[in-house]
Amino acid sequence: MNKNFYNFLDLLKIESIKQEKKINLIASENYASLSSIIYSSSCFINKYTEGYPFNRYYSGCKIFDIFENKAIIESQVLFSSFFSNVQPHSGTQANAAAYQSLINKDDKILSLDLKSGGHLSHGFKKNFSGNFYNVVNYCLDKNNLLNNNNIEKVIKYEKPSLLILGYSSYQNIVEWDFFKKISKKNNIKILSDISHISGLICSGLIQNPINFSDVVTTTTHKTLRGIKGGIILSNNKKIWNKINSGLFPGQQGGCISNHIIGKYISFKEANSYEFINYTKQILINSKIMLKTFLYRGYNSSSDETLNHMFLIKINNECSSYIEKILEKNGILLNKNFFPKDSKSSKKPSAIRIGLSSCTTRKMKNLEVELIANYICDLIEKKNNFIKLDIIILCKKFPIYK
Template identity: 30%
Template sequence: MLEAEQMTSPTTRSIAEMGWSVLARNDPGLGALLDAEAKYQTASLSMVASASVAPPSVLCANGTVMSNVTAEGYPGARYHPGAVHFDGIERLAVERAKHVFGARYANVQPHSCSSANLAVMAALLPRGGKVLALDLDSGGHLTHGASASVSGKYYDVARYGVEPDGSLDYDKILGRALEHRPNVVIAGASAFPRWLDFARFRAIADRVGAYLIADISHIAGLVAAGLHPSPIDYAHITTTSTYKQLAGPRGGLILLGEDYRRAGPDGRTELWKLMQRAVFPGFQGTPDPSSIAAKARALAIASSGGFHTTMKRVVDDAKALSDELMTLGYDVLTGGTDNHMVLVDVRTAGLTGVVAERALEECGILVNRNKIPGDPLPPTVGGGLRFGTNILAQRGMGPLAVRECARLVHEVLSGIKVQGSTDYELAGTLRESVHGRVSSLCARFPFQSEID
């Protein structure tokens, strides 16, 4: 009866209900894995800095009949028929992105921030063009010119680093720019716990006649909420992912501010037009309509008062986590944090990052290993841990609960019997004891259904 009704009068809800019913009945193995993951996320204490939790309405928007639409191009200029509703959704997402970030132009089609970064660089640089970006070992990102990335293979990349205390010295960055004379300067990081001074970065870029790209993937939620300085009118181009802190789907955005009509490298084509061409047909074919619908929903949430409250909690929680870890004797890089991120050198505790990460995961606590400045260990091992408070804040945890999280972390790390750079044992019944308290803590702070 239900399936017959859905066939004659389909709605997004009825299709989703029918889909789950059929999946559970005809593919129980896959259904069981999906259910197991939902339970796992609910009961795990995730402090992964590069993640947030998409609310149910975002997940719903990301799994709709829009996936059946194939339409290359942009609204009003598609290369396929049948895009009338997709056009409306993409226009909605674009307007919401511009509103949330105060931008003059937004492209919502990138499948990730990585693809957005590569498209932007290709639009601004010839092969072999010069780039100045934060070194990977100092907290930079692969797509900012790391040797393992295509960006490091196609471009001539010079790097700036952090100081021994983990801070940025902008005078030294200027010196590197004057020495290298880059075409593009990139401001952005995947593991940097302090504010980025985008005004200083723009002054450096202007001094050498370079374009400034700001990658705010990890801090986009704080920027949207006004809790971190915005690069929109300092950077020529801003990029971001939509899942790391915006609680959206997998995907990316390209944003332009006051310079959106500035001429590009050819001296004629406006930057916004270059960005259009760079994404399609430059780096992508068909966009993902369902992902764009989910971006539209996430951006609506990001403009709400509830989102601002959550982002304020993110910052407060990170400071509490940092303070408690330092009180417990851990070496916290830069002595604290301005954003959601806390970086810890676990070598001073006699551990490696991978040992600490795996031991914590056994106990239901998710934190990722990370290289730290001056780290001689390979990325697969690492000498540090990167903590983040996005998901803790989404659970509604405040500073007191976060301090409890820090003490659970300490209990695990101090109970590790190290047997090598990647091998260890956990003392006695530590795993079961901590896992039980993690489950209880997560039950006390279940995920909020929606934050707006």
């Protein structure tokens, strides 16, 4: 074993210690279980499994076929779906395959503006979705909320082929049934990207869009608390074959076999009462932390949050500077656009906070209120000894025991 290998092991150890000693409030992240990590590192990493169960390009896939079918069934149960493709490497590739199954190149997509909380893969001009399709946007209203009637007016005027519902920094909920009615009236397809809220949906805490959408996509590593990857769901039988061919060979070749095993374990873990209680605590923690910021005089895009995350506006300091100061003191979060933001992506007006990771560490009401006050104190330069307090708090709530 050469010296460089030992150096790499040292780097892994440093990263592991860092994660244990820092509070993670990044809304797009969570901690996968040890079981899912172990299974996703299995010997299936050696197997190339191009194609679908019982219809592979290469031989020797019989055992993997069993595992992939189990992952498919488990995800179908989880989301009350009749169809599931568990092969996408990421949420973005899931979206790409969904577009390919629903619309044609240069067709018009209607999605939320990026600065209002949309996602890069929903039509950002520098993303493939903005290059391959004709993208127009809707925005939040003056209260920073989705306005159903305003969106309906945009639909009637723009006449898109596809409406995308699903957001990366929106702290309220979507009325899926309303948009289903509108889509029928205007003959458009609906893609619901639930990457951020899928864990809350499969627990029954937020309405499931599966019966109100042509396709549902999600990542597996946010509130779903699995290993990294994506899945595609649908109850529209007419497009199941299109989805499969849109992903393979349309978007990717062989799936990451060992990751599908890890996804299967993650899905089984989410199909439990323990997971439902976990997601309930996420909502409680999210509301308490937001309330603490509001009490301290900060502004959010809304005075309430109905999911795991929220935005806090930074007035007197640069959000990228605040992000760095917090990281130095042991708190991880990300700078983010505030709705109708006039600033650039490098120095936007807000920070985004998510409570999934803290809740995975079993932190509850008192801890999240304390963390919110730590953040306020650091922004206001009132406390220079928070780093040690964070290390002590993290030690009380380890990620992996």
